[in-house]
Amino acid sequence: MNELAYFFSGWAPLFRILVIGTLLFLLVVLLLRFTSNRTLSSLTTFDFIVAVAVGAVFGRALTATDLSLSEALLAITLLLGLQYLLSYLKFKSKTIARMIDARPVVLFLAGVVQEEALHREHLTYEDILSAIRSHGYHDLTEVDAVILEATGGISVLDRKQDTAS
Incomplete structure (x- = not known):
């Protein structure tokens, strides 16, 4: 019977x-x-942490009998409420926004690979090439800039956009 349980x-x-x-x-x-x-x-680092924490509470509430529904509801509401409060404070204060959010990092600009930025972000030259290919470009001569965004995505700005503005 134990095996059946x-x-x-x-x-x-x-x-x-x-x-x-x-x-x-x-x-x-x-x-x-x-x-x-x-x-x-797109998730910032803080958004990602909140998403993981909410998922952990959700999973624990489903399987742990020692956590009541009201405790799980409060925990999830607290996490999402704190996320909302922090996003509001970031909207109101540039200082708080700079403290919390990552900054975009230029990886390639005007024909020059930013080696120090690549090293600091643990990226390679091949990562830049992969990013430009995923945006439809064949080589770096078609691109003016490659930027690692705060959300972890990579933006590619082509030379046409640069000359049109």
């Missing part, structure tokens, strides 16, 4: 997972809707 411990735990999972999912969707679409766009 390993695979199936009754209907009550399964019912608990269905109820708590559904309620928490709806709460997270609702909270994300009210905390802005920014949460769902």
Whole structure:
């Protein structure tokens, strides 16, 4: 019988997972809707940490019987509330924004690979080439700048955009 309990411990735990999972999912969707679409766009480091923490609370609430639904709801609401508060403070204060957010880093500019920036960001020349290819360019002569954005994405600015402005 012990071996059977390993695979199936009754209907009550399964019912608990269905109820708590559904309620928490709806709460997270609702909270994300009210905390802005920014949460769902490209993630900053802080957004990523909050997403992982919310996922951890969600997962624990589904499987741990010692965590009540109200505790899980409070924890998730707290995390998303803090994220919203911090994004509001960053919007209001450039100082806070500079302290929290990563800055864009120029990796290539006007024909010159920024070796120090590549080294600092643990990227290679091949990473730059891969980025420009993914943006539809064949070589660096077609590109004016390659920038590592604060969200981790890489932007590529072509020479045509530079001359048009």
